[in-house]
Amino acid sequence: MADDVDFYFSFGSPPGYFASTRIDALAAAYGRGVRWRPVDLREVFAEEGLKPTIAYPRKGAYHVRDWARTARLHGIPFAGRPEVAVSPSRVVAVVFYRLADTLGAEAARNFGRDAFHAFFVDHRGVGEPSVLAELVSRVGGDREAVAGVVGAPAHTRRLEAESRAAAERGVFGSPYVIVDDEPFWGFDRFDQLERWLATGGW
């Protein structure tokens, strides 16, 4: 049985969301499982000298258009990136890992899918405790526990350790998929990713 592929992403990233709608079926078609690994890229961005895409004037404006075009092309529901003062990416990732530890990878993944959809399709405030509690309970989690998870150092440290480990593997953006040792950055590398899974490289 071939190794699972590692799927690194940020919950605030449109191409990370696009990738999340395809990665499991794509990997399964080639007998692979997927490890979902949400990361907080702020520290890597600071080290690299990168800003979030939308912070660049021309590049940001281009991507707003490109994301919408890409979503239409692939038939992915997408209402555009919500304009939020603070990305919910980090809070959602902390809850994701808590669910993974308590209910398992499948529940965490279902929560992740719901959170992506709530943010990028319904434009809900998925970083707010009430919305998180609803999303958590939808996958069988304890909605009362959400308040104790968000901002709790133990859970935050888990996200930081995951993000640090990702950075050490070279991750600098979202989505970033590693198949065995081969890295693929961006939803626009999913064609190469599929070919790699099918052929083992070229």
Next chain:
Amino acid sequence: MADDVDFYFSFGSPPGYFASTRIDALAAAYGRGVRWRPVDLREVFAEEGLKPTIAYPRKGAYHVRDWARTARLHGIPFAGRPEVAVSPSRVVAVVFYRLADTLGAEAARNFGRDAFHAFFVDHRGVGEPSVLAELVSRVGGDREAVAGVVGAPAHTRRLEAESRAAAERGVFGSPYVIVDDEPFWGFDRFDQLERWLATGGW
């Protein structure tokens, strides 16, 4: 007759080179011509807060690998990006526009193809006067005139005007293709570019 497409690129850009090997046949298949428009992106990069890809530690290392993998996948000859202290991109672009003005677009384009190949396949110093003179004479240009072109303010201003006009259209990277008013950044958008040419959009 549909309008020509605008092909903006830098002579120092690997994906710009990849694009240069495909753009004319791709456009011609849909009844379109191509305006080759080399640009100097330094000013735009400064305005955007961007660095050349290879200047980012993780992102740069990833792209070195990605470029080689992409070239192999598409069967494009590529020996990797030469390590040079100063990119020849600007000097080559100045000569390109000089040839366009004196010998016409086709000669300039052939010179551009030769310069890309000399740099990215043969790793020659295409910014050096002797190499430029050889490349210029190969397309029927005056090799003695090269010295008077490189660094001459009149020719440099032409490149600066082209680069400024490109920036005003939103160009921030290489390659950047505009079809009618639709922009496509990156060799990895050539699949969308082709579909757009075929269908007029989606």
